[in-house]
Amino acid sequence: MSEKDGQQAQAAASATVKKLVKAIDANPQDAQLIYQLATVLTEMQDYEQAEELLMKMLGQFHSDLAATDLLTYGLGNVYYQAAAYDQAAQMFAKVQTDQRKLDAYLMLAETYMQQKDYQKAFAFALTVHDQRATDPAVNALLGDILLAMGNFHQAADFYDQALAKQASDGQLNFNRGLVAMALGQDEQPFMAQAKKLDPAYVAQSAQRINDIATLIHKHEPADHDEEQ
CATH class of the missing domain: 1.25.40.10 (Tetratricopeptide repeat domain)
Structure with a gap:
């Protein structure tokens, strides 16, 4: 601005x-x-x-x-x-x-997310999801929490639900792209859309692309368990 x-x-x-x-x-x-x-x-x-x-x-x-x-x-x-x-x-x-x-409850989830208390954040967000299953804000938050926890498959599912309702959200596309990278999927469609819709957010979040490598390494065994 x-x-x-x-x-x-x-x-x-x-x-x-x-x-x-x-x-x-x-x-x-x-x-x-x-x-x-x-x-x-x-x-x-x-x-x-x-x-x-x-x-x-x-x-x-x-x-x-x-x-x-x-x-x-x-x-x-x-x-x-x-x-x-x-x-x-x-x-x-x-x-x-x-x-x-x-x-x-949704704001409690956001608050605990900021405090990196992901288990509490997830519990409150999931309670809201029980009543607002198609709300893209709720699904996006669940995706963010699960991404932070390294649960990439579940994060992708919630992000996809959010994108089905809100495809023109640059931040949402960027985060889905991060998950795609973690899962070995093609992240380019999501990242290209993110750059088009919200280039400022993509620029300020560039470090997260590097950070995702750390998360992949840290949570790789858990992800293999999810696939079984």
């Missing part, structure tokens, strides 16, 4: 904040507006203000479980984006309502 684009994005975000503050003043009992404001602040990387807003409003909505869950989930997202993963996990684990729980 150029400096000009960055300035325009910042100006647009600031305008959105002002609009949301005005809307909240007019509708102080609308938890969705508060969540939206916290989300914009988080996108602006103003984590401290987003955290302060949500903590304050959690007290105001303490008797409304749906609102509390929404704001708690939002607070988890603030901590996740700020890389405060222990705090993020604590917030996501507090979500109670069915409406929000699967989203919280």
